[in-house]
Amino acid sequence: MTVTPILELRGIDKSFGPVQVLHDVAFSAYPGEVTALVGDNGAGKSTLVKCIGGIHSFDAGEYLFEGERVQVNGPRDAAALGVEIVYQDLALCDNLDIVQNMFLGREKRRGPILDEATMEEMAARTLAGLSVRTVKSVRQQVSHLSGGQRQTVAIAKAVLWNGKVVILDEPTAALGVAQTAQVLELVRRLADNGLTVVLISHNLNDVFAVSDRIAALYLGRMAAQVRTTDVTQSQVVELITSGRSGDLGLATTNGATA
Amino acid sequence: MTTALHPEKTAAQPPSTVDGIRAVGRDYLDRLRGGELGSLPAILGLVVLCVIFAIMRPVFLSNLNFANLLTQGAGSIAIAMGLVFVLLLGEIDLSAGFASGVCAAVLAVLLTDQGWPWYSAVLAAVLTGMLIGLVLGVLVARIGIPSFVVTLAAFLAFQGIVLMLLEEGTNISINDPVILAIANDNLPPVLGWVLLGVGVGGFAAVQLRQMRNRRRRGLTTAPPVLVAARIGGLALLGGIAVHLLNQERSRSLVVDSVKGVPIVVPVIVALLVIGTFVLSRTSFGLHIYAVGGNHEAARRAGINVTAIRVSAFVICSSLAAVGGIIAASRGHSVDPNTGGSNVLLLAVGAAVIGGTSLFGGRGRLINAVLGGMVVAVIQNGMGLMGYSSGVKYAVTGSVLLVAAGVDALSRRRAVRR
Ligand SMILES: Nc1ncnc2c1ncn2[C@@H]1O[C@H](COP(=O)(O)OP(=O)(O)O)[C@@H](O)[C@H]1O
Ligand SMILES: [Mg+2]
Numbered sequence: 093m094t095v096t097p098i099l100e101l102r103g104i105d106k107s108f109g110p111v112q113v114l115h116d117v118a119f120s121a122y123p124g125e126v127t128a129l130v131g132d133n134g135a136g137k138s139t140l141v142k143c144i145g146g147i148h149s150f151d152a153g154e155y156l157f158e159g160e161r162v163q164v165n166g167p168r169d170a171a172a173l174g175v176e177i178v179y180q181d182l183a184l185c186d187n188l189d190i191v192q193n194m195f196l197g198r199e200k201r202r203g204p205i206l207d208e209a210t211m212e213e214m215a216a217r218t219l220a221g222l223s224v225r226t227v228k229s230v231r232q233q234v235s236h237l238s239g240g241q242r243q244t245v246a247i248a249k250a251v252l253w254n255g256k257v258v259i260l261d262e263p264t265a266a267l268g269v270a271q272t273a274q275v276l277e278l279v280r281r282l283a284d285n286g287l288t289v290v291l292i293s294h295n296l297n298d299v300f301a302v303s304d305r306i307a308a309l310y311l312g313r314m315a316a317q318v319r320t321t322d323v324t325q326s327q328v329v330e331l332i333t334s335g336r337s338g339d340l341g342l343a344t345t346n347g348a349t350a
Numbered sequence: 351m352t353t354a355l356h357p358e359k360t361a362a363q364p365p366s367t368v369d370g371i372r373a374v375g376r377d378y379l380d381r382l383r384g385g386e387l388g389s390l391p392a393i394l395g396l397v398v399l400c401v402i403f404a405i406m407r408p409v410f411l412s413n414l415n416f417a418n419l420l421t422q423g424a425g426s427i428a429i430a431m432g433l434v435f436v437l438l439l440g441e442i443d444l445s446a447g448f449a450s451g452v453c454a455a456v457l458a459v460l461l462t463d464q465g466w467p468w469y470s471a472v473l474a475a476v477l478t479g480m481l482i483g484l485v486l487g488v489l490v491a492r493i494g495i496p497s498f499v500v501t502l503a504a505f506l507a508f509q510g511i512v513l514m515l516l517e518e519g520t521n522i523s524i525n526d527p528v529i530l531a532i533a534n535d536n537l538p539p540v541l542g543w544v545l546l547g548v549g550v551g552g553f554a555a556v557q558l559r560q561m562r563n564r565r566r567r568g569l570t571t572a573p574p575v576l577v578a579a580r581i582g583g584l585a586l587l588g589g590i591a592v593h594l595l596n597q598e599r600s601r602s603l604v605v606d607s608v609k610g611v612p613i614v615v616p617v618i619v620a621l622l623v624i625g626t627f628v629l630s631r632t633s634f635g636l637h638i639y640a641v642g643g644n645h646e647a648a649r650r651a652g653i654n655v656t657a658i659r660v661s662a663f664v665i666c667s668s669l670a671a672v673g674g675i676i677a678a679s680r681g682h683s684v685d686p687n688t689g690g691s692n693v694l695l696l697a698v699g700a701a702v703i704g705g706t707s708l709f710g711g712r713g714r715l716i717n718a719v720l721g722g723m724v725v726a727v728i729q730n731g732m733g734l735m736g737y738s739s740g741v742k743y744a745v746t747g748s749v750l751l752v753a754a755g756v757d758a759l760s761r762r763r764a765v766r767r
Contacts (some may be wrong), residue, residue: 097565168652183650187643187711188636196640197651199633206631209567229570236380 096159098123098288113139115313126297127288130288131309137292139260144175146170155239174256178184178263182246194249218252239266259290276302287298296325312333315342364541371573374488386583389705403731414599421533423726424614425676430700430718432669435662438642440710443499448508450674451689453479458522458684464495479671480664487663491656521685533680536610537597546588554581581732642710699750700725707757
């Protein structure tokens with residue numbers, strides 16, 4: 093395996109006050125592949141994603157992008173690298189409409205004036221391309237949308253920018269069966285188009301259906317990063333629940349991976 | 351891959367006018383039902399109050415009183431417009447009243463005691479406002495003290511600063527003719543018509559250009575009839591107002607002729623237009639709404655939340671300075687009560703009664719103007735009916751409470767759906 097990962101984290105430590113949430117975490121994601129990030133509630137998946145997105149700074153560790161060490165000090169830095177994230181809580185402004193949310197922080201302008209028409213066109217085109225869920229008008233306020241529609245807007249926001257890396261933190265949690273299938277199909281399609289996709293999910297059937305690799309976090313430590321084809325579902329369950337499975341996983345509590 | 355999605359495009363043939371209007375009406379009703387009442391209660395309240403007062407006291411409708419109403423409301427409307435920026439963030443500025451007092455005192459001291467020219471004194475007063483806002487904003491946004499506490503402390507402190515500036519409470523009279531003109535003089539009648547023409551023409555040009563641009567790109571537009579109605583409505587209401595204000599309203603023509611649009615009116619309108627442009631057409635304005643709606647989402651979008659918060663306080667206190675200048679002009683002097691007593695409450699009342707949410711994220715500058723008119727009408731009308739100040743305050747307070755109640759209920763409604 094000589095392919096360099098587009099996104100690589102090494103030795104990430106992250107504490108909130110006295111509580112250390114991430115311990116020496118290593119994580120890699122590759123172009124054209126879906127990497128599933130799994131782990132129990134509270135394992136630190138969302139925290140890791142926020143570190144990647146520049147929302148949280150980490151206490152120690154390296155952030156490499158396309159093989160180069162980079163400094164990501166805020167959401168704008170991550171966006172500039174081409175990292176787009178659908179956060180678990182979606183991070184939408186209820187009082188703004190769909191277009192405004194999709195372009196928030198990166199509005200199209202003509203001089204000092206917002207270029208509403210261009211943004212509206214681009215938003216409508218992106219949503220049409222996803223065709224995941226009915227939205228009456230792209231000028232609808234997000235507060236008027238259902239859970240699934242909000243999820244779609246958040247995903248469309250990430251797709252809109254043609255990023256290199258798309259990270260989805262539990263994107264199907266609020267979705268029904270049909271919509272979940274559509275999101276998974278989209279995830280696969282993005283990766284097949286050469287993008288790097290990171291998918292966080294609790295549903296191992298979904299994970300095995302779409303992912304190329306699986307990274308399992310256990311209590312803030314990376315238990316294992318494996319190829320999906322090399323493991324069985326029950327092994328992944330063991331990694332999630334106890335941090336190890338046979339010769340896979342954490343050897344000791346100091347976070348060494350097998 | 352269904353094509354269930356309806357991107358907002360008008361296909362080959364645009365919908366008929368009737369359908370378009372019906373759709374707009376339906377959207378509006380939907381929004382009302384969803385709890386977004388906006389300015390509607392204020393407009394209805396304004397109409398009802400005017401009818402009641404006009405019946406009870408016909409003098410309420412006199413040209414003189416109409417002009418009075420506008421100059422009476424102008425100071426607190428300016429402060430209320432500033433408060434909208436802070437309220438949009440879900441914060442409050444309880445010191446805006448006395449901030450206007452401090453700025454007015456600075457103006458008076460420089461103008462009368464130091465003999466500065468009016469423009470330098472006005473600039474200094476507005477800069478004082480900006481500085482005040484900067485301090486408040488930094489304390490709230492960077493240090494993280496709740497705005498309620500910061501501005502309550504500032505409320506007391508500014509009261510003291512006014513006293514110090516005025517050397518223990520003497521009042522300073524304003525003699526500069528330019529400053530006095532702001533709230534006491536009127537435009538020449540012709541200029542009133544010219545300004546109205548420019549305003550309506552500009553509004554029409556912006557609306558039509560926007561409509562043409564969206565049409566060309568195949569995006570939905572408001573039905574042309576509606577756009578025409580908006581422009582016509584503005585022209586009509588503006589025309590009536592200018593016409594009434596251009597009537598002679600002097601009681602004794604022997605002494606002086608008084609007619610024309612009070613100068614404060616174009617001042618307020620200019621602030622309204624500029625502020626509305628900033629809030630609705632620029633990234634900065636959008637970011638204010640975003641921070642007020644969900645500051646964490648705004649942060650994750652890369653918006654500098656702290657800078658937005660600080661600038662909202664700067665704008666608020668700067669507009670308070672304008673309010674203070676108007677008050678100084680109207681009162682011909684500045685005393686320790688300028689910006690004190692009920693000024694802040696009336697301004698907060700104006701913003702909230704007009705439909706600005708106390709919970710952040712919802713509101714427009716026109717809310718402050720409409721709410722300010724409601725407050726001014728209550729004060730003025732009840733004064734004409736001979737009620738005491740006590741009753742006026744109690745009624746204004748109740749109206750504020752009702753408006754805040756409407757806001758809270760409509761928010762609950764919006765959250766529940
Ligand atoms: N901002 C925060 N402050 C303090 N603790 C936090 C914060 N965010 C997350 N945590 C803690 O970090 C741990 C990991 O949380 P999270 O990353 O959300 O887990 P996951 O997404 O895997 O369910 C949890 O114990 C959570 O309580
Ligand atoms: Mg999580």
